[in-house]
Amino acid sequence: MDIWGSILSSMSRRVDKSTLSLLKGIEKAEYKNGQLLISTPDIVYKEWLESNLLEEIRESAVDLLGKNLEIHIVSIDEEEVEKEVQQIKQEYNKPYRLTNLNPRFTFSNLIIGNCNKIAYQACIAVAENPGQIYNPLFIYGGVGLGKTHLLHATAHYLLSRNPDANIIYTTADTFMSELIYYMKQGSILEFRKRYRDVDLLLIDDVQFLQGKERTQIELYHIFNALHLIGKQVILSSDTPPKNLKGLQERLRSRFASGLVVEVKPPDLQTKLSILRKKSKEMGIYLPTDVSLLIAKTINSNIRELEGSLNKLKAYSEMLGRTITLEMAREVLKDLFELKEMDASLSIDKIQQEVANYFGVNLNEILGNSRKKKVAMARQIAMYLSRYLTDKSLSEISKAFKKKDHTTVINAIDKVEKSMEKDRKFKLTVEFLRDKILTS
Structure with a gap:
């Protein structure tokens, strides 16, 4: 009809x-x-x-x-606006823990090193005793160092212990957008109730609150309400509270009233661990020399480590080539200013460290002894000299008092095959490598 x-x-x-x-x-x-x-x-x-x-x-x-x-x-205009309003309401009414937590950002996927150990331990303590210690917990550090990963992992860990926990993870930008939305709707009381009815509140990138006076006022009152009833707050920023100049003094004081911890750039050993884990997850074989090149070149953050792996994998698949040191230098030259191997790392140092580890005399390594322990130490020292320095095969053979580089090639080949077959041997070589690089 x-x-x-x-x-x-x-x-x-x-x-x-x-x-x-x-x-x-x-x-x-x-x-x-x-x-x-x-x-x-x-x-x-x-x-x-x-x-x-x-x-x-x-x-x-x-x-x-x-x-x-x-x-x-x-x-029709009003109908469209109403549809948008309903969509926004639906988004804001969704449980945060079901929509905003990244399932990959867990403690089991976090590489722990000297750079983030204190922050990690603090997050574990908070998740096990929310609101009881370190409240608030303030984590700061540069871009791409894993602050967001720590926040999400803490939420996941708390949920594993208490599935009914009410958790909100948000960013400072999203917090401001929600506040503006609720103010326009005349529903500021709903906004306050939403953020005060939680067991754990996590706010990322609070540096973006600087200069936002109205948002700071709301956060101050929400923070006080949660703190008063023993609910946990975790915040992250690219700088410590004392350096947040565009923030009200009373809010800076609240941020600094709990535990303030720094996440630092990863050291070489941590970067190597990250590269090993990430390459395994991505299903690519990353040779030791390539890992070392990337780890020694990228000093800023973890995201760039992952970015280099993604680019290497893409080129390897597109070109049908195995990832090698030469390929890495070629592919990554536009992303990073590749620097040469550390000039201070000498073959002499490698020889002495390996000799000390195996408890053999340096002269034995440089001689022709066929004792099993001495031969193994010599071969590992040659292998590490090849991949930890920029010396040629001929230069390495001279450093080990050999007539030509055939002996070095054979030693490298034998070590690589043994690492593939013998996990304990592989761990020994990797331990020596990391010890030499970090000492």
Whole structure:
């Protein structure tokens, strides 16, 4: 049944032809459960109908649909706005712990090193005793050092211990956007209730609150309310609280009132561990010399480590080539300013460290002894000299008092094969490598 067409037929007896012609511009009219919904092209058309023709429409509609009739006139613009409002409400009403936590950011996926050990231990302590110690916990450090990973991992860990915990993870930017939305809706009390009804509140990148006075006021009161009832707050920033100059003094004071810990750039050993774990997850074989090149080149953050792996994997797959040191230098030259191996790392140092580890005399390593322990130490020292220095095979052979580099090639080949077959041997070589690099 064409509802609007039938109403127009009835109205033809009540209005002139020009008005009737205008009314034909309405394309949508629906009748449901005693309500007639008329959609107009825009707000001007809607106001014209309501001001001039609402009674005529009602009289014609009642003849057709019955006396107990409600008429609602809306513009298509209003309908679109209402749809957006409902979508926003649905997003804001979703449980944060189900939508905002990254499932990959757990403690089991976190590489622990000297750079983040204190922050990690603090997060574990907080998750096991929320609101009891280190409240708030303030974690700061440069971009891409794993602060967000720590926040998400803490939430996951708390949920594993208490599945019913009410958790909100958000960023300073999102916090501000939500506040503005609720203020425009006249629902500031709902906003406050939303953020005060939690067991754990995590806010990332609070440095972006600097200069945002209204947002700071709301956060100050929310923080106080949560702290008063023993609920846990964890914050992250790229700088410690004392350096957040655009923040109210009372808020800076609250941020610094618990435990403030720094996440530092990863050291060489941690970077190597990250590269090993990430390459394994990505299903790529990363030779030791390539790992060392990347780890010694990238000094800033973990994201760049992952970025270099992604680029190497892509090129390897596209070109059908195995990842090698030469390929890494070629592929990564535009991403990073590759630097040469540390000039201070000498073959002499490698020889002495290996000799000390195996408890053999340096002269034995440089001689021709065939004792099993001495031969193993010599081969490992040659292998490490090849991959930890920029010396040529000929230079290495001279350093070990050999006539030519064939002996060095054979030693490197034997060590690589033994590392593939013998896990204990592989761990020994890696331990020596890391010890030499970090000593």
